[in-house]
Amino acid sequence: MKKVVKFGGSSLADAQQFKKVGAIIREDPSRVYVIPSAPGKRFSGDDKVTDLLYRMHSKASKDEDFGVELEIIRERYQEIIDGLGLEGFSLEGEFAQIERRMHQNPDSNYAASRGEYLNGRIMARYLGYKFIDAKDVIFFDEHGVLDSEKTNEVLSKCLEENPKAVIPGFYGRGFDGQVKTFSRGGSDITGSIVARACRADVYENWTDVSGFMVADPRIINNPVGIETITYRELRELSYMGASVLHEDAIFPVRHEGIPINIKNTNKPDDDGTWIVESTCQKSGYVITGIAGKKGFCTVLISKALMNSEVGFGRKVLQAFEENGISFEHMPSGIDTMTIVVHEDEFMHKEQRVVSAIHRLAQPDSVEIESDLALIAVVGRGMKSMRGTAGRIFSALAHAQVNVRMIDQGSSELNIIIGVDNNDFEVAVRAIYDIFVKTRI
Template sequence: MKVVKFGGSSLADGNHFEQIIKIIKADPERKAVVVSAPGTRFKGDIKVTDLLIQYANAVLANEDYQELQQAIIARYQNITEHFQLDSSILAKITQTIKQLPFQNYPNDDYLMAGFKAQGEYLNAYTLSQVLNQIGIKTKFMDPRKIGFLVSDKAQDAHVLPDTYDNLEKYPNTDIHLIFPGFFGITKDNQIATFSRGGSDITGSIVAKGLNASVYENFTDVNAIYSVDPHIVKDPTSIHVMTYREMRELSYAGFSVFHDEAIIPAIEAKIPINVKNTSHPELPGTMIIPENEFEPTNLITGVASSKGFSALYLHRYLLNKEVGFTLKILQILYKYDVSYEHMPSGIDDLTIIFDNKQLTPAKKEKICAEINAALHPDQLEWIDNYAIIMIVGEGMQKSSATIENIIRPLTDHDIKIHMINQGASKIALMLGTDDADAEKSVKLIYQHFFDNNRIVN
């Protein structure tokens, strides 16, 4: 059995549904399908999930929401009319959307989750009705009815082990199983959504739960590329890569997968095939366990991510003081701040943070407490910090990897604030100024993939 996930751009309207139906019919192994909410149909269009968020906010603010209701209903009406489905199906969709403000929610976070999840729920329901009408025997996998259970954090849920036990009840049969992505049900029978990349997470969970042979993730690109196509035009595509390469690159900004999305598939060692909905005949990118992979290149990909800052601390003999780092971690814990990386020397320590969890006031308080507790000789924030990840299983086989990566940057006078290589030796992390991030990525890509291309 193959588990197939379609993103919102693949499910935007009736015409897009026609294409995914062709894909499902083309391979009899594609028995389980996970769907996102309808995405944008054209430039300037609004995703159904965004309309649902606006709807929820209007309800919370006691504002009129009639137009938003009608806009959401119209998106599903387009699909039901395209396939000439029975009017009772649109009536059920309409009732579901209109009843949302009158449901019981424990708090506003659960209300928002309950609204957002309807995009996937109603799309999966609609697809199941379309497939049944054209003669493909289908079961709508309503999360409440099948026991797709998640933790009780309304908008950042995690799958519970019970879900896998419940999915095992569905053997590999001729029936197609249609799952809504993005959410599950808490043990208190409330809807809770996953975080970013929620439908990818659902697809990965379903693949593990059904013991799939392959998890096919259909999107709007032909493959995963060695670098962001917005940074380098027509970059090299990646034919095969490992789970851990994907994880490292996702962390630094590869947009195909949110970095937590594929963990269930990784745990079950299920190959992941990223493919293009518009060109399903193309091979795409296969993501496999590292023990099944033989690298042919030194580098697989390079990515960058902005929006970081670093706290630099200097004090002589800090490496001799027992509990020095513990004191810093206790201060960060007090302010509910996690750190990304902590490279250190004998007298120096740098702590790298994601700026999304920091405010100017919080920075000031953290610095004050570190000064009071540790009395550093120097303590300063480095703002506008970017992280660059260079990733490749082949890096383990070369003693000159770091030299080859750094040389093109130093040749162009780009200042490197931090160099950090993990124990796996398949990834090297550099810290640079935000302003140098994209040029650094271009230079590294050019050095390893396209020596004839001029970098501007």
């Protein structure tokens, strides 16, 4: 048995949390590769180290004094070192290098990556594991995209030579040889990459919650947890706002059929959530999860006999492509076509897009409506259960929520509902109540 374990920022925020992590790793000898994040918040109102690093870089890039931020960061790490009793261990040389770099050539990727790098140094010393700099084993191509094959080849060889190691999350080496980071939360991706490279049996992702919840706990008080979820279900929920795991973290492990187990550092005995390719295990409910986002708008294009005009949809989408706007959903009728886009992407380019639609597709009319929230109801169990959509719409009607849009693919894995931004929370509660609370 071989496990890769990734620990989030809240799990490594201070020395006390480090000790919990150390106990978890030492309790199971199969936890051989460790991916740390940067220290997160210790309490409400505290700063994440990554945010402090970005703030430091911002000041350095404007040739302003960043000494205050650097000293706060230095103190955070020193408190962890002292709390762990790591005598004779120092990061002063690393901090001197960071300070020089910020004076000479401030780079945001380099600055942001130091949080994970420094935590990795501490973790390796604390555990007695080998430290492997992610910059030496994770590579991006000339387009800034992960070079999966080169990374897997180099990393696999490195891990074969090092049976126990700490690899910092969040960053690698860019095509120009400099440090390059993933998007925020990218340590999840690093863990997945390492799990693939060593052909792990399990990728454990440790955080401050016991897995995925059926709905957002900020909207639903104490929602039930999800025991097992498929990669496809997870992608749908993550894309629509569920935030326990980075949405791109599933691809490397899915390639190798490696399951992910989301676990709670503060409650290590909880089962958490298992993420798998497929499962014959039935969910306790018809749905697996509910997730959503606010801030969308719809562009309604109308044209008589649209359905008989070959290439009409392509012409409309070309107008969005020309302006660099991606679309979310595209429900349509015989003579109408609706494009759903992010409002903040669209609002500054509205007139250009509308002009392009008229030029390319020559519609009868183009109407724009804003303040739309999208809710995804996701579940592998919906396909075999009659009346799921009816129950959703009955619940929303009972809650006096007007449904502005409906989109359901033929896979029946998810149903997308559009409601007013102001109705978003009410709608999520209504759907949760009908499927989970009352189970009508």
